[in-house]
Amino acid sequence: MSLKAFFAKQFAAIIHHKTQKWANNPVATQQRVFESLIAEAKNTQFGKDHHFADIKTVADFAQKVPVRDYEALRPYVDRAVKGEDNILWKGKPIYFAKTSGTTSGAKYIPLTKESMPYHIEAARNAILSYIHETGKADFVDRKMIFLQGSPILEEKNGIKLGRLSGIVAHYVPKYLQKNRMPSWETNCIEDWETKVDAVVEETFHENMAVISGIPSWVQMYFEKLKAKADKPVGELFKNFNLFIYGGVNYEPYRAKFESLIGRKVDSIELFPASEGFFAYQDSQKEKGMLLLLNSGIFYEFIKSEEFFTENPKRYTIGEVELGVNYVLILSSNAGLWAYNIGDTVQFTSLKPYRIIVSGRIKHYISAFGEHVIGKEVEAALQEAMEGTEVHINEFTVAPQVSPTDGLPYHEWFIEFENEPHNFDEFALRIDQAMRKQNVYYDDLIAGHVLRTLVITKVPKNGFQEYMKSIGKLGGQNKLPRLCNDRKIADELTKK
Template identity: 85%
Template sequence: MSLKSFFAKIFAQQIYRKTQLWATNPIATQQQVFEDLIRQAKNTQFGIDHHFDQIKTFEDFSRNVPVRDYEGLKSYVDKVVKGEENVLWKGKPLYFAKTSGTTSGAKYIPLTKESMPFHIEAARNAILHYIHETGKANFVDGKMIFLQGSPILEEKNGVKLGRLSGIVAHFVPKYLQKNRMPSWETNCIEDWETKVNAIVEETFYENMTVISGIPSWVQMYFEKLQQKGGKPVGEIFKNFNLFIYGGVNYEPYRAKFENLMGRKVDSIELFPASEGFFAYQDSQKEKGMLLLLNSGIFYEFIKSDEFYTENPKRHTIGEVELGVNYVLIISTNAGLWGYNIGDTVQFTGLKPYRVIVSGRIKHYISAFGEHVIGKEVESALQEAIIDTNIRINEFTVAPQITPNEGLPYHEWFIEFENEPENFVAFAEALDNAMRRQNIYYDDLIVGNVLRKVVITKVVKNGFQDYMKSIGKLGGQNKIPRLSNDRKIVDLLERE
């Protein structure tokens, strides 16, 4: 055992003990977070507008602070972006994490000096919990790769701006700098395919032990490694034994990954977002991820089947139940209040509190981390057919993760009333419209992670036949505009 792995085990034990202190006292921990947030923000514009000085209990808070999404909070965020201080949180944020928007383009999520450390510590602690549970620490002596966005940042009214993964790259601890790959220069490459090729060249002969990233991106890296080496990744990197992932569901990729690796590898799931780092897998034996209750985030949960009713009940951590689908609502030390991030979770354990990400409150596609929502595909289609004779009866969109050849893509299943004269031009217009709608999708196209949209014609009445086949023809039943799997379109293709 090396000195480094020896001390990693000691550090892991210390972090595990600290985690147990709050994990075994969840309600008191969340109450303390709640009180700290209210106290620190009571003199901000938001705090004054919502009478934080009068808030003593969660009931006071829920009466004064409604549940909002980004659009609902946008008037305050816009002031922060313009450079105003003490708006949502004291002072000014350190960074804006730029993410894909809904109805108003890009979103700017503030990251503060209070919130930023938790993004770094959570990822570190996930690895330390793995070491503590398994006793495996030799991987700390090898090279670790974190596939992420470019660390090159812009500036907006005195605040640095970039993708969260690029911002985090500036906070890699010194003790990991020598082990971390790729190089800074390679990490700054914008084109994804060029970047992956450079990463392959840099890492091929290294002792890679940990690989981390969104599964779809890592898959491309593995495929290129296999092409270069002519053998499974597990043989190229004989000491590669830990895969860390987040952002999308790994299960659709698992079989392909194990084939590419040639063997099974331990994995750790993370639940990060620009709005906060919410959970990580703390055990290889238990289902779900440990919900981080002491990380400057106060959590609320609304049952998803009640979310769109009038005044749905807002539950705190002590009121949740196993197996129920909840919409995740957060208030944070970055100044997000009663904020609906759009994710739904289910609890797999209550001692301690562990969750799985069960989806989004609305239909979406995020097979590659793009977070495409219904409004975006509807707007893109409308834009593509404007000033044409094309007429659409019905449509839905699904990802094709494992095509027979070429890059993955979004597949549009469309029943035309009046078809385009030129399908190639129509597909090009549709893809361009989608890229304008969603910056993540645009990144994936520009970076050659995805190829442009593919259009599949659905026979006349094909959607009706599908709805009839599942017993949902007529009434209030609707075809989902998009889904993150191919369950609907697989049935459509059989019609």
């Protein structure tokens, strides 16, 4: 064992002990976080507007601070983006993480000097937790690759902004810099296909042990490696035994990955977002990810079936139950307050608190990390129809992750009242509109991770027949505009 691996094990044991202390006292830990957040933010504009000085309990907070999404919080965010001090959190943010927009362009999620360290610590602690549980630490002496966005940042009113992964690239600890790949120059390449080619060339002859990234991006890297080496990735990188991922569900990719690698490898699931780093897989034996209760975030949970009712109950960590779908609500030292990020979670364990991401409170597609929402597909279709004689009765969209040939794609099931003269041309019109609607979708198309969407024609009354077949024809029932799986798609394509 090398000296570096020895010290990694010692450090892992220390972090494990610290983690156990707060994990074994979840309610008290969250109460301390809550009290600290309220105290630190009471003199901000948001704190004054919502009478933080009078908040003594979580019940007070729930009464004074309603649940908001980005659009509802936006008037405050816009002031912070303009460079104003003490709006959502004390001082100014040090970064804005620029993410895909919802209804009106890009979102700017604040990152503060208090919140930023938790993003870095959580990623580090996920690896240390793996070392402590498995005893495997030899990989610290070998090469590691983190496929991420460009670290080149813009500046807006004196505050730097960029993709979260690009911001995080500026915080790689010194003890990892020697082993970390790709090079800074390669990481700065904007075009994804060019970047992956460069990463393949840089890593092809290296002793790679850890590979990390969103599965859809990593799959492209693996395919290029296998083609160049003419053998499985696991034979090329004999010491590759740990895959770290987050952002999308890995299960649809698992069989493909094992085929590309040629064997099974350990994996660590992460739950990071621009709004915070919420959880990581702390055990190779237990289901779920450890919810990070001591990371500057106070959590509330609303049952999914109650979310759209008037004044739904907001549960704290001591009140949640196993197996229930909850909408995740957070308040943080980045200045997000009773903020709905749109994700739903289920608890798989209450000692300690572990979660799985169960979906979104609204219909969406994010099979490749694109986070496409209903308004985006509706707007894209509307734009594509402008100036044409095309009319539609109904539509829905689903991802095709594993096509029989070619790249994956989004499949649009459309029942036309008046068909386009050229289906390929109309598909391209929708695709171009979608790329304007969603920056992540644009990246995936530009990077040749996805190909242009495919239209599948649904026969007249086809959607009505589908709704009837599931007992949801008429009344308040609505066909989802998009789904992250192919349950509806498979029914529509049955012969």
